[in-house]
Amino acid sequence: MSYRIEGLAAQQFAHLYGLSEAELFSRGVLRVTADGPGFPCRITLEEAEPGTQLLLLNHVSQPLDTPFRSSHAIYVTEGAEEAASFVDEPPPVMRTRALSLRGFDYHGMLKACLLAMPGEADLRIRDMLKDQDVAEIHAHNAAAGCFSARIVRD
Numbered sequence: 001m002s003y004r005i006e007g008l009a010a011q012q013f014a015h016l017y018g019l020s021e022a023e024l025f026s027r028g029v030l031r032v033t034a035d036g037p038g039f040p041c042r043i044t045l046e047e048a049e050p051g052t053q054l055l056l057l058n059h060v061s062q063p064l065d066t067p068f069r070s071s072h073a074i075y076v077t078e079g080a081e082e083a084a085s086f087v088d089e090p091p092p093v094m095r096t097r098a099l100s101l102r103g104f105d106y107h108g109m110l111k112a113c114l115l116a117m118p119g120e121a122d123l124r125i126r127d128m129l130k131d132q133d134v135a136e137i138h139a140h141n142a143a144a145g146c147f148s149a150r151i152v153r154d
Contacts, residue, residue: 064108
């Protein structure tokens, strides 16, 4: 079972790059500086290096009008231009975290869910994709609950 994990499209955040703190705040966005681990960029799917400027904002990860519509805080590296893409392997940032995997059908309804402990992401993704009712998987960091990435069949 082949799958693909892609970072979020940078274009949807580019209008925020370079705005003042006040302009960001008026949009519900904060500029933060990575000071250690715990700042995974949802565009590059990499852990931000200390000193990196990121934007902290709310992201709607499941936009369909169902009871499972979902949004949560995410980080994006300010100035990131290209979304990462991984085929048949999770990005390193997803390999070291406990993940909540949520499998949705084409109508945005939850069909399956499970936890993947560090090192189990690939196995658990493949297990979930065996269910033909699962159109896509949303990975969330299990502890903080924030959206990590969308996983689709390749």
